[in-house]
Amino acid sequence: MMNFNQFFIFSLLPLVINAQCDPGAIYSPERNKCYQYHTIDEDFKTAESICENSNGHLISVHTAIDNTYFAQQAQKNLYNGLVWLGANADSPVLSNPDNWKWMDKTPFNYQNYQSGQPSVLGSSACMVFNASTGKWLTPSCQNSYPFICASDPVNTVQTTCAPQKANKCPSRYAWLEETNACYKLVSSKKNFTEANAACKQEGAELASIHSKLENDFLVEMSTTSANSSIPSGHSFVYIGLVYLQNKWQWTDGSESEHYRNWAVGEPNYLNREFWTVLMPDPCRADYNPTGTQWNNIENMEQRAFICKKPAN
Template identity: 45%
Template sequence: MLRPLILALCLVVHLISAQCGPGSIYQQSNSRCLTLFRAAVNFQTAESICATLSGHLVSIHNAIDNAFVSSQAQKYMDGGAWIGAQASAPDVTNPLNWYWTDGSNFDYQNYKVGQPTPPGSTACMQLETGTAKWQTANCTNKLPFICSAAATVVPTCPTITIPSHCPSGYTWFETTDFCYKTTVQFTNFNDARSACQADGGDLASIHSIAENAFLVGLSKAGITNKDKDWNDDVWIGLVYQNSKWQWTDGSVVNYVNWGDGEPNNMNKEWWTALVADPHEGKNSEGTRWNNVPQDDQRAFLCKIAPLH
């Protein structure tokens, strides 16, 4: 009788708590969720990815918020990261010419010495994660970024256990409603695919910049490839067959993210690896794709439909 009574009280007494999704950080002072992306993209792309999370690039309105956001960012990234301020006019020294993409007032700034300065034809704001100071940057620059979205408010009642979204070892990505797993094991494409198929899935297909950024974060090792054979990358399921690129899971090729000069060597490099960690001397490939021969790579990404 006690459990039905508690559940009945939950319908009457509206006690609440806030929750964030997997991989997000709850900021209690603003009841919001912060999601940090280490993949470097331009300002508009970053804002678009935040929109897929029902949010915007983060806005900052006081010293306490600034310290919290920068302290969290330091744990995951070095250097600058996009926050959600963009200039609406060339005079970047005038606070009235700045706005936050979430529509809130531009009522606080924490510029480093000598800032703000015009960075070019467009001006957006980056947070220096190590110092918590701000400086302007051209909006076409590519930087990591920080998203903010309202926390989900839920009743503080006994949780009813529901089946997991994903099989053991897999991580669910809400935006695509698929489950993903990184396996760190030097192996060739065929053996990697067989391992994914044994789980009931396939090597990962990628259909948007948001999905690509998620998989970079899932598979990144934090190393710089110093092996001139370039085999520290991650297998995905894109193959060149019948004179065209195809996903092994049969899904449509509606998004590609080749590195500069890729694909090349089409006489033998018919498979694809995600460059989760940059190649030494060829950093343009970081977070992007490289077509490769059938050699061993350090890891592979599996993708499988969720359990629900």
């Protein structure tokens, strides 16, 4: 039985709240939100669908402070161009704030339009902001831009007298206990050579995969929930498997014969398709139906890649 002294000591322990975000998202303690920065261009509907797949929405902006924050973060994590905000108009009268709705259902109580905006584009207008200026514009919802997703973190509460362990993974990396490794999805259009160099630049390698569990973890990290009847050829995710000296090898030098998850008919064209991608979005009933399989391709630009490094 716990005596009084033990209870008193336990009651004085600090309450620790750990905020957990999806892999690759950045936690903002000031806002208690998780933000995922997507560098791939998508139309408004697709971008919002990707955010909803992570239990979130495209970002909403309600103050000048928030607007400046997102502009700075977009410059840091995306680029200096146009970025989707989570507002669309349900009327062609775009100058009336009552005709604009945020996807997260919060009030449309702040605007920061660029001179000459909002423009009259009919009923399909959606909102973007210029990351370099923070100013808002109202293009067609069919246009394609990078975007930012916002979601609520999962807060876990713990009380313990033991010191907290240091983070096992660097910022924006996700830890998988079974492999004791850290993984980072980078949504950036690059070919294999560029993706491989980007991972190495931060002390990582393109991801190697050695089990169904690890494969499923990376699929969950990189799926977009987009509907895909036939692979487009540029919508996949690079992993570190390459065909060299008549055999498949992982770029991190790990054992390469144990696990494979090729789609039906793959690998093929081994005279020119030396690089491997994960296809995290289902294709057809007879080809990659579950969105978990691999394809070998030429060294062409894809939408994302996954870096992997050992945990601390």
